[in-house]
Amino acid sequence: MSDQERLVRFTLLGQDFTFYTGSSEEEMKEILDLVKEMSENDVSGVSGTLPASRVAVMACLNMASKFMRMKHDFEDYRLETEVRIKGLNMQLETLFLLSKDKS
Numbered sequence: 001m002s003d004q005e006r007l008v009r010f011t012l013l014g015q016d017f018t019f020y021t022g023s024s025e026e027e028m029k030e031i032l033d034l035v036k037e038m039s040e041n042d043v044s045g046v047s048g049t050l051p052a053s054r055v056a057v058m059a060c061l062n063m064a065s066k067f068m069r070m071k072h073d074f075e076d077y078r079l080e081t082e083v084r085i086k087g088l089n090m091q092l093e094t095l096f097l098l099s100k101d102k103s
Contacts, residue, residue: 008032012039013052038062 005020010032021028038059050058 012036013055015052034063035059 005022007018008021008028009016009018011017012035023031039055
């Protein structure tokens with residue numbers, strides 16, 4: 001455990017959890033809010049009482065799905081940006097060569 005790690009305690013689905021983290025207070029709040037939202041509110045419309053382990057698995061699958069979607073979107077964005085940068089570089093080279101020829 002590093003000097004910057006601190007103890008975090010929270011309750012999820014009626015169970016208490018405790019762990020050490022080096023994450024900032026703001027980051028932990030965002031993480032725990034997301035986990036609570038996905039575990040307690042966003043269980044894909046399932047009604048009734050589900051075991052906490054099932055809810056946790058469903059929340060994990062939901063988060064993994066969103067993560068993969070974002071990962072693919074980022075990869076698409078990265079490839080599109082790479083193509084744009086190459087195109088801009090080619091335009092700059094052409095302009096440079098044209099201006100050099102005029103000199």
